[in-house]
Amino acid sequence: MISCEEFLAEFGDYLENRISPEVRQELELHVSQCRACHVLYDSSRKTVKLVTESSSFELPESVSEPIIDRVMARLRTGRS
Numbered sequence: 001m002i003s004c005e006e007f008l009a010e011f012g013d014y015l016e017n018r019i020s021p022e023v024r025q026e027l028e029l030h031v032s033q034c035r036a037c038h039v040l041y042d043s044s045r046k047t048v049k050l051v052t053e054s055s056s057f058e059l060p061e062s063v064s065e066p067i068i069d070r071v072m073a074r075l076r077t078g079r080s
């Protein structure tokens with residue numbers, strides 16, 4: 001299984017659907033087995049979904065980047 005660090009490294013791309021199916025599978029496996037990452041993964045996806053639904057289709061870079069940054073900052077500092 002990949003480590004939390006590897007998970008975090010790919011997670012931004014995962015949220016933006018920019019990863020290969022193989023990497024996606026690795027991340028989903030990690031999330032299913034790591035409680036800390038699962039909690040953050042879950043809330044991150046909800047945040048992204050909210051933002052995606054409130055704008056029309058694709059997130060422009062200027063909108064998506066700060067969200068990803070915020071999520072990543074939380075991932076790095078929010079672990080207990």
Ligand SMILES: [Zn+2]
Nearest residue numbers: 004007034037
């Ligand atoms: Zn983890």
